[in-house]
Amino acid sequence: MSKEFTFLQVFTIASTSNVIRKVEKQVAVMRLCKPSKDTKRRHFSLLSCHVSQISPLLDLDFILNSNAQSFTCESLESERDKMPLDPVGRRISCGKERATVRYVGHVSPYEGLWLGVEWDNPERGKHDGSHEGVQYFTCRNPKGGSFVRPQKVSFGVDFLTAVYLTYQTNAEEVLNEEIFISSKKLEWFVVEEKRFENLPSVMLYHRNVNGPGVAGDIRKTTPNVQWLDLSGSLLSTWKDVAAITEQLDKLEGLQLSVNRISLTSDPWAHRQAFSNLKLLALNNCDFTWLQILECAAMWPQLEDLSLENNNIRELQRPEGVLQTLKSLNLSCNPLMQESVSRLSSLPRLEWLNLSNTKLSIIQLEDATQASTTDVFPALKNLNLDHNNISEWSMVNELAKLPCLVKLSCRDNKLVSSDGNPKTVNQMIIAKLGHLLYLNNSEISFEERKGAELDYIKMFGEEWLKAGGADQPSTALICQHPRYQMLIEKYGAPDEGELKKPEPFAxxxxxxxxxxxxxxxxxxxxxxxxxxxxxxxxxxxxxxxxxxxxxxxxxxxxxxxxxxxxxxxxxxxxxxxxxxxxxxxxxxxxxxxx
Missing domain, CATH: 3.10.20.90 (Phosphatidylinositol 3-kinase Catalytic Subunit; Chain A, domain 1)
Known part of the structure; x- marks a missing residue:
């Protein structure tokens, strides 16, 4: 064979697609990463080994010429069109939509092969998996299914193929982009040489990753990845996810949002693959809380878990799992409010986001009459924005949390007698003596003092009627648990200072x-x-x-x-x-x- 053969012809001669993929990826690494001499020598050796499996007559220098680079990109792209041998249960993309394959075969009376798919977005579907009275597959939503031709969908690409395609097309943009996981911006050290092996993060958002590819290649190519974004991927099982993460020994943060990942029968089998993981985002994945607890054994060191916009309603007590958790985001889930207190068994939980969960009250299990509680012993930051909280007794419950210093309580239904939102904030500050931040704003010394003095005047008349300094009634103490403490701090109000409601309609x-x-x-x-x-x-x-x-x-x-x-x-x-x-x-x- 001579050099007149094109790169396409060389690959046509190849006997196995596995060898072809190895050659393509080694070529891509040498083209894209500008490796050092030692690394180049290693890749050259690997290429020689792979090429020799195709034909001993091929010239490796020819494969590395300029035409080889363009073909490599095209061949990587073409992998998206390959249908796996076992497509049922696999994830596919079709335009901007994602779906799971539920059926492969013929659909009478049409000719050819069809895929029966269940769409993530049920509005994209047309039926429940049946056609002309024949049930080919089932869907959770009666309009969530469709039949599509295989050539209309993509089964995705393996991890390294997605890395090559992403970082070759717009390497500067990807390498320099700001990284957010679980609403937190991550700061990175400067990578002087922008090579795959130096990457501290890999961002593959909606890059249709379907699996790990050739065993061991990820560990060799991207060994220093600490943060990985696989949101909107085509991964269908935790086994596939673990096959990627087990090759990333330094991985600490994983973004898996906007996926549909089936449960594993043995989570303990994948524990080593996530042994160093500290941050995990599973937003918009349609999980229940019970399913999360079933998977939690895989994440022994997890500290930050984001579960925004899932299918979480009832919360079960996390027995023996998630005990290292410090931050939990449950926003945008329709929670059963009586089950929220079951999270109190998380001993290290410091930050809890319950915004937009339709809550109206939280009852702390062991603190009905007590002034403090042993539940949520480490909770410092609580977000209750966009809920239905209307009773001040809810705020009184929060006063029992010993470590609570940050509270966000915007867009609720708490009202004051004068109808002024600023008065509502003053009352929250006065009721929560340990609070340092309200609605993301720091509470100054002057603001707290003004709020507490106004609170004394606002309810001074009630206090006097309830017995005043001698013996205030139990009812007053239940409604205003801190009032007597504020009297001791500032002194009793004079009758002329009391704020009385003006009698007007x-x-x-x-x-x-x-x-x-x-x-x-x-x-x-x-x-x-x-x-x-x-x-x-x-x-x-x-x-x-x-x-x-x-x-x-x-x-x-x-x-x-x-x-x-x-x-x-x-x-x-x-x-x-x-x-x-x-x-x-x-x-x-x-x-x-």
Whole structure:
């Protein structure tokens, strides 16, 4: 054989596809990584060995010429079209959609081979796996299935093929991109030589990785990877995931979000593959909490677990697993609130995200009457944003957590007697004496002192009626557990300092408002007297009649005559003007799209 043969012809002569893949990958490594002399010599030796298996007449220098590089890329891309011998249960991609193969065979009366797939997004499907009365496969969703031709889908590529394709196409962009796992930005040391063996992180988001490839190649090529992103992959089993991670001895962080990974029958068999793992993200993977506990034996050193937007409802007690966990994200799961306290058996849990989980209350199991609790002994940071919390007794429960110093409680239904959101924050600060941060803002000494003094005045009359300093009633202590402590700290309030509710009917209180139009200089301001109880939706209806602009297009803010230069948002149509503290003489700024 002479050098006149093209690289494509050389590969056509090859007898085994396995040898071809080895040659392709060794060529890609030498082309893409600019290896040192020692590394180049090693790859050259491997190439010589692989090529000799194809034909002893091939010239290795020829394979490494410029044409070889372009063919290598094309051949790597072509691997996506190969259907495995056992496709049922495998993951596939079709455009931007992902699915699991449930059936392979003929579909009467059509000719040719079909794949029956269950889509991750059931809206992409058409049926439940049946056609003309014949049930070919089943789906969880009655409209979650489809039949597609094999040539229309991709079964993906192995790990190193995805690495070569990703890092050759846009190496600078990938190597320099910011890395976020579980909402945390990861900082990396500078990699002076950007070679695969130096990579501390590999980001293969939606790169259709389907497995490890040739045994041992990952360990040889990317031995220093500490953080790996395989989100949106085509991995279908924990066995496939473990076959990749067991070759990455330094791996500490793994992003596996937006996958559908079937459970393993023996999690202990894969324990070594995740022995150093500290951070794991499984967001949007359709797991239940019980399934997570079944898998947890694989992660003996896990400290940070993110499970956002799964299928988690009831929480079972994690017995003997996840005992090293410090951070847990359960946001965007429809949790059964009575089961939340079962997480309290996690002895090292410091950060817990329960935002957007439809919670209205948390009852700490052993702290019904006590002022402190032994549950959640290490919890420092709690996120309760976007829930249905409306009872102040919930905040009183949180006061029993001995280490809680950070709380986020935005967009809930807690209200104060004056309807002011700022008063709500003051009451939270006053009730939680150990709190250092509220809603991601540090609580200053002055802010805490002001909140606690106002709290004393706000409920001073109740305190006096309940017995005052002599012996306050049990009911008062239950509603305001810290009140007596604050009295001892600042002293009892004078009767003239007490804040008494003003006897007025809110619905009858009219305020003067001036509507101004900052984006329309020719339009004159409009002044109106409106009830403070008027909801924003009706205010927009009024503006629609005045301006002939659809209410949905209107955007409102307001400025207070007491605070110059600051615009306050009015962003909920169902809240009242009083809720936003709009007062007599304020201006409402009206804009539209």
């Amino acid at each position: 809110l619905k009858n209180q009219l305020i003067n408002i001036t509507f101004v139009f900052p984006d329309d200089a020719d339009r004159e301001p409009i002044s109106k007297k409106l009830p403070a109880s008027m909801v924003v939706q009706k205010v927009k209806g009024l503006l629609h009649r005045l301006l002939r602009i659809p209410p949905a297009d209107l955007r409102l803010t307001y400025t207070s005559h007491k605070v110059s230069g600051t615009e306050f948002p009015i962003d909920s149509d169902l809240k009242t003007l009083h809720f936003y503290s709009v007062e007599d003489g304020d201006q409402v700024l009206v804009r539209w799209s």
